[in-house]
Structure formats: structure tokens, C-alpha cells
Amino acid sequence: MSEVLSAQDHRIPGDVTYTLVNPRAFADGSIHEAYKWLRGNEPFGVAEVEGVDPFWVTTRHADILEISRQNDLFLSGVRNPVITTQAADRKVREMMGGSPHLLRTLIHMDAPEHMKYRVLTQAWFLPQNLRAMEDRIRVIARAAVERMAANGGRCDFVRDVALHYPLHVIMSIMGVPEKDEPRMLKLTQEIFGAADPELSRNNDAAKPPEEREFDFSVITDFFAYYRNFSETKRANPSDDLGSLIANSQIDGQPLSDLEAMSYYIIVATAGHDTTSSSTAGAMWALAENPGEFRKLKSDLSLIPRLVDESIRWTTPVKTFMRTAARDTEFAGRDVKKDDWIMLCYASGNRDEAVFEDPFQFRVDRKPNRHLAFGYGAHLCLGQHLAKMEMRILWEELIPRLESVELDGEPAQSEAVFVSGLKRLPIRFKMS
Template sequence: MTVNANEVNLNELDLADPDLYTPPDAGLGVLHHLQEHRPVFWNARRGGGPSFWAFTKYADGVAIYLDKTNFTSERGMQVGQTESAARAAAGKMLIVTDGRHSQLRDVMNPALTPRVVRRLETAMRETVGGMLEENARKDSFDFVDTVAGRLPLSVICQLLGVPRADWDLMIQWTRTAFGSAATDEVISDAEKAEANANIFAYYADLLAERRGNLGDDVISVLIRGRIDGEPLTDEEILLNINGLITGGNETTRHASAGAVIALVENPGEWRRLREDRSLIPTAVEEVLRWTAPSLNVMRTALRDTRIGGQTVRAGERVSVWHPAVNRDEDAFPDARRFDVGRTPNRHLTFGLGRHLCIGAALARFELRVLLEELTSRVTRMELTGPVKRLRSNLMWGVDRVPVHLELDHAGH
């Protein structure tokens, strides 16, 4: 939807307010209004924290992503992140590292090769297929809790070598850490902090255990890694494990849940996909464009520069808003229509340039498996209640998607 200009008070607007993304339109009306009327917007923070420039045009987003001379990610990479928190991880964690970025990436790449990903395919299909078969017998179930949340978390746990008995605990901790609640409760900052502390403590113990018993999991790959002949410290390993959990679990979870919502709300596209499964690769890209799980990305200007006709001063923050840039009519014809056959589809969901998401291939593979299992097993999907949006200024997603599915038992 597009919000009327009279409905948006730009003097009071704060894009960093997480409550902006909980209504049914998930803040899209506000972002579309900015794109049409103020594509370069100075966002003065209302509740404290650093102010920033907000860019909602695709071309400006591309320019910011590709400009590694004038912008840095080491002072914060998402709106709402404090500079002190970013500096603590700068140079150690892949997503907030510039100078050593390629070296850290080279260390981590062997853990996420296509061969490694394909090795997990059977387990992925068993997870998705099993959960669909089990829950389709119910009048209604939460797709987020039972399928969308379990598929990526099970994959990440396997990659990290987490024992099967601890997977449910990881699901609980990660959901809480990112403020995701299946009920109407609001996760407090204290609860988020406790969950994050539990995750770090768990992986610190697993790291210590793995040092004495190396395997072929991601943690072992990071232990073996060397940069300029030196091994990674425990802190560097744990920070990058946390990055993998965020990117590998949260992003795919919200994209998977968003895929079901989009297909239910666009029944013609659901029929089209079921009748022609050769469209699944393009459907995956359209799901990624449409759902844009990472709400924004931030950079800090190292020197005065110009973006979108605006002079950005050294030290000022700039942000790219993925749900908006991915729906820019200047970049995507009929951009506000969900089209499983859309091509080309150069969305910015995974970023661009040297900070292109290291787990992009894994996320695409998981979404492909999900769509293949859905189209081969399910004949009909319907929402059985209201969707609950995630309260967050970091992730753009959903907490609850109540659905009813009907299965095609002829093929299974």
C-alpha cells in the first residue's frame, strides 16, 4: 500500500522505531511514501541514538553497497546498533570488518561450499516433509514455529555440530535473542540479553570441546583457519558463529514464512508454481526480493561524499532500506506485484559487493527445498488467523503465521 502524504508526519518519523513494523502493512506504507516523496531522508532519532540518512531508491542502495572507499561498516552495520558495540566487533566479525574482510571470508568459505550444503539436502527434505505431513492433519498450526523456524535452525545446528538433543534449546534462545515471540508478549531487552549470553556461553563450551576433537564442522574450520599465519582467537570465532546464526537462521526463517504468506495472498502465483515447478529458481529470488528479511543496512561516511544528490558529511551514517529498494519501480517493473517468474531479479536482499552475504547459497538452497516440498505435497494453503509481525528495527519478518494445509497424498 502507499500511504497518503497527509498520513506521514516526517517531523516525527523515526525509522528506527521497531513498532513501525508491527502493523499489517509492516511499515511498507511509510517506506513507499519516503521513496515517492523523500527518497533521501534525514532521520533524526527521537529516543536517543545516532541519527542517519535513509535511502529508499535502488540506485542509491547499489551506490552505497559498492562504495568501499567512502563508507565503512566498522562503526555499525544496522540502524540502532551503537558505535561502541560495533567497534568491539570491528575487524573480528565478518559483517563489521573492512580491512580483513576478504581474509576472514577466505577462512569461512570452506565451511559453506556447495558440496557442504548439498550434503545436508536429505536432512532438509526430511525436516520439511516430516513437519508438513505431521501438521497438515491439524485445523490450524503456526508455520513459523513448526516449519519456517525449524528448517534453518536444524541446518545451522548441523553445520556447527550442535547435538540433536540441543536443537530445541537453540530455537528457543535464538527466537528470544531476536525478540521473536509466538504469543502476544513483548520480549524485554533483559530477556534478549540473557538469551544472547546463553548462546555465547553454549558455543564457548562447544568451542573448547572442539579444540580437543576437531571435525569437519564450521567451528573446526574456524579453529584451523589462519590469517597472516595466526589462528583466530576464541572471541573472533564466537563473534562469527553469532553472525552465522543471525544470517543463517533469522534471514531464512522470515523468508520462508513470508513465502507462504505471499503464495496464500497470490493464489494465481501459487497455482502457477504448482503447475510449472521449473519456475522454482526464479520463485526463490522473488521470495527473497519480496520478503527482504534484513530490514536495513548501515554504513558510516569516512569523508564527505554525494549519494542521490545529497552531500553526506564525514562521520554521518547512511542506511539502505531493503523492503523499499526491492520494490523500486525504477529497478523492477511492476515492482509491487509478487511474480514467481520475475527475471531479471537483481534484488539487494543479500547485499552487494564485498559484503555480499556469505550464506546466500545456503539460504537459496533451503528456500528451494521448501518450495519443492510445498509444491509437491500441498494442494491448498490458507491463513486461519491474523499474521503477527516481528517487532524489530533489524529484521523484517513475522512471529506467527497460522495456516491450514491440504496435502496431495496421491504422490506421497
């Protein structure tokens, strides 16, 4: 990284920098105090962390949008798009023949290849095609509500509802057998929860979370499963997303093993985990804000706004990294080619310049220009499916839910990249 990054006036204070890369800060909420300080004092500054390459940190809504819009200037494929240590980066490059990417998913690609791979499945996630799935998804939602009702007025909403409902939806769309869903859930939690002592496969709690390295065996297990899955879908294709990926071609050539496995993994993990987090986050907020719950109960037309507010409130994807393609000036700073930049979506979604009372959960918030799905070429492929799933679940649940309150201490996962609730004990009454 360039010498400009060491200039004193760009440097973020050490305590704030540590918070930015400390997974626990995302679990206990202290990350938001750091973000608030940065938005007010150093909205585009430099973080220097031992064992990690220096990186710019952008925390304001407008700057995150501007970087996300310029996909030819701020790239995803040159370096890791997820914050990683120097040691982990070296290990991946050794394993992958010099590439910084363990996977080749859409988040690791730039133009022109990014669009070639995106269009393979894009049609599946367009609103007009999703409408045909609405009845099928509503059946799954009703079953989830019935299971919640059968719990007798108390449950862990994460474990009993939020995790399994979107998981079942995306797995049925992919064509993954229902019996394999628990395995997919566990692997997803291990890949996104690598720094969380409860979720990680390598759960050495004696190590500080920032020192726990990603367990590569999780990717190996994902590959083993989807390699067999892909062979089955090639031999016996059916009308599902898994068969489409298995039999797709790019420039007249079948997807490589790495590309196909990567595609399955990104759809299978991102396709449910983020929706689970937003759904659980909404229930947590409603349990803590009875006035908002009553407002929603009295006007069910607010459900779409509830969905957007829960996505803003939770912001499941907390950060992404971009790399400067060339020397440029941004936010009054000299950014050099190959500089690494952290986009802090959870900060942008609390930006006081954009959101009125950003630390208040409002079921009727409008407008709601949140950044949780990203922006530009990398706008979330599954955003319409996620919003539809959540809308349908609340349409089935809210009319029957008479009251809800916390029944213990909620707990969020420890992760800098993707995080959300892992426990939400609630007490409720249903009709």
C-alpha cells in the same frame, strides 16, 4: 555529525522519521508507506530522532547498490552497522574498551580483515560444495513436510515448519547437537526480537519499543554456550563447520575468544532466521494469492523464481548502517566523514523504478534483481545455502499441497534490523 545535516531541504519530516525507527511499523507494514514517500520525495535525506545520532536514509534501489559497491568509501567497522541509540552505543563502548561493537562478526569488519575472516568459511557455502549436502538437506525437508501433514490440515506454519527446518539444517552443518536447537532458536529470537514484547527477554510492554534497550544477557548466554562448544571442537574436531571455526587461524594466530564466539553467533543466527522468514513469507503470500499458488502447482519449474520472489517480498534484513570514510558527494548531497547512513533494503526491493508492480507477489517474476542478500564485499555468505534449502522444501511440499488458506491473523515481529513472521496459522489439504 556535520552541520550540513541540519539544512532544512535535507530533513525528513518527523512523522516519516519516527516510522523509520519504530519497530511496530515493520510488524504492521506501515513502513512501506514511509518508504514509498521517501523514494518519491526525499530518497537520500536526513533523519533526526531524539536519542539517536542523525543519519542519512537511502531508499532507492540504485543508491543502495552504489553505496554497497563502494566498500572503501562506506564502511561497516567504524560505527555500529545496526541502528542503535546513543545510550546503547555508550554502554557498548564502555564494555568494549571504546569499540562500538559488542561482537566482531563479518558485518562489523572492513577490508582487509573482512576478507581474511570471510575466506575461513567461504568454501563451505560455495554452490559446488553445497551440492554434496543436497541429499542430506532433502531428508530434513521431507521430515518437515511429514510433520506438517501429520497436523491434520491446520498448523502454525512458522512454529511447525518454517522455524525448525532451516534451524536443523544449519545446526547440523555446524555440528551443534539436535537437543540444543531449541536453545539456539530462543536466543536467536531474543537477539533479533529485542524490541518485540513477545520475543524479547526484557519484555516490558509498558515501555515504547524504541526505548527498550538491547538485553546484553542474551549475548552472554550465547558466549557461554559457544565457549564450551568451541573447547569441545578443539579437543575433538570433526568434519563440521563448528570444528573449522574453532581451529582456524588468522595471520598465523588462533581466533580470539571474541572472534570465535562472534563467528559462531553470526552463522548460527543469520544461518536460519532469515531463511525461516522468507519461507514463511512465501507461504503467507501463496495463501493470500490462490492464482499464484495454482500457477506454481501447474509448473514446478517456477520454484526457483518463487524462492527469489519470497526473499524480495519478505526482505528479512530490513536495514544496515554504513559510515562515510571521508567527505564525498552522494545523490547531490554533501556527505561528511563519519556521517552515518541507513540502507533500507526493504524499500529498494519495492522500488517502482526496478520492479514492475512491486507490491504484487509473483511466483514467475523475472528478472528479480532484489537486494535482500546485500551487494559488494558484504554479499551474504550463505545466500546459496538459503536458496537451496528453500528450493528443496518447496520441491517436497508443493507437489503434495492441494490447497492452502489463512486460518487466522498472521503476525510479524517488531524489529528495525531483522524481522519476519512470528505466527502464520493456515488451513491446508495435502495428498
